[in-house]
Amino acid sequence: MAADLIFYTNPMSRGRIVRWMLEEVAAPYETVLLDYATTMKDDAYRAINPMMKVPAIVHLGHVVTEGAAICAYLAEAFPEAGLAPTAEERADYYRWMFFAAGPVESAVVDKAMGVTPSDQQQRMAGYGHFDLVMRVLEEAVGRHDHIAGDRFTAADVYVGSAIHFYGQFGMLPKSARFDAYLARLYARPAFQRAVAIDDALLAPAG
Incomplete structure (x- = not known):
């Protein structure tokens, strides 16, 4: 069965x-x-x-x-x-989970493939440019202990996995905020x- x-x-x-x-x-x-x-x-x-x-x-x-x-x-x-969001967490939960799935992944993959959008192309690219995406992501993980607030949610699984995976391959800038965020996630038994x-x-x- x-x-x-x-x-x-x-x-x-x-x-x-x-x-x-x-x-x-x-x-x-x-x-x-x-x-x-x-x-x-x-x-x-x-x-x-x-x-x-x-x-x-x-x-x-x-x-x-x-x-x-x-x-x-x-x-x-x-x-x-x-692991689902509360009403208070819902906006940041969806915002940052899909930010990681969309702009972050697109920006990192393009950079890995040697694609650098021109100023004109940045209007078409959903992420604008790589450095902007990284600044926004770093600010997001530095606001609270977890991406949607003070509590771990499924959004941390996705956002944390992106930072972990891309960071392992040297595809993200060095960041104390990324390191501190990942340290909290790495401590989880799951x-x-x-x-x-x-x-x-x-x-x-x-």
Whole structure:
């Protein structure tokens, strides 16, 4: 019998974001590991995500893709975990989660690919330019202990994962605010469990 919650991932992917979120939610889930060259392109997985990308989840027969969407969905689907926003937190929760999913990711990826928008192109680019995005992100994580206020929420999973991942590869400027924010997140048992699980999955290939 199929599990109620199935997680499709590869340990060398953005699936690590969702692994962390799933560990925070603490609901039982089944993991399906996919390989970039084979199973991620198979018809069976294309039926779940035609983009042939991970992560994806199937919960009670419903497919959710895109990391930020999965984090927001799981927070609402499992309210007992306390990761969805309160009324007071809601504006910053959605604002910064999708800022990380949109302007931050676009700015970092463009920079990594050597794309620097001209002054004219910056009007078209949703993020303007890289330095502006980084200043705004740094200010956002420095306002409170967590991105939506003083309490950890699913938005911290997504925003924190972005800062963690891009920072590991030297794609973000050095920032004491980023470091302090990440230190609070790294101390979370669910983060530590998630890292251990995915690192163990990498071990055989190492």
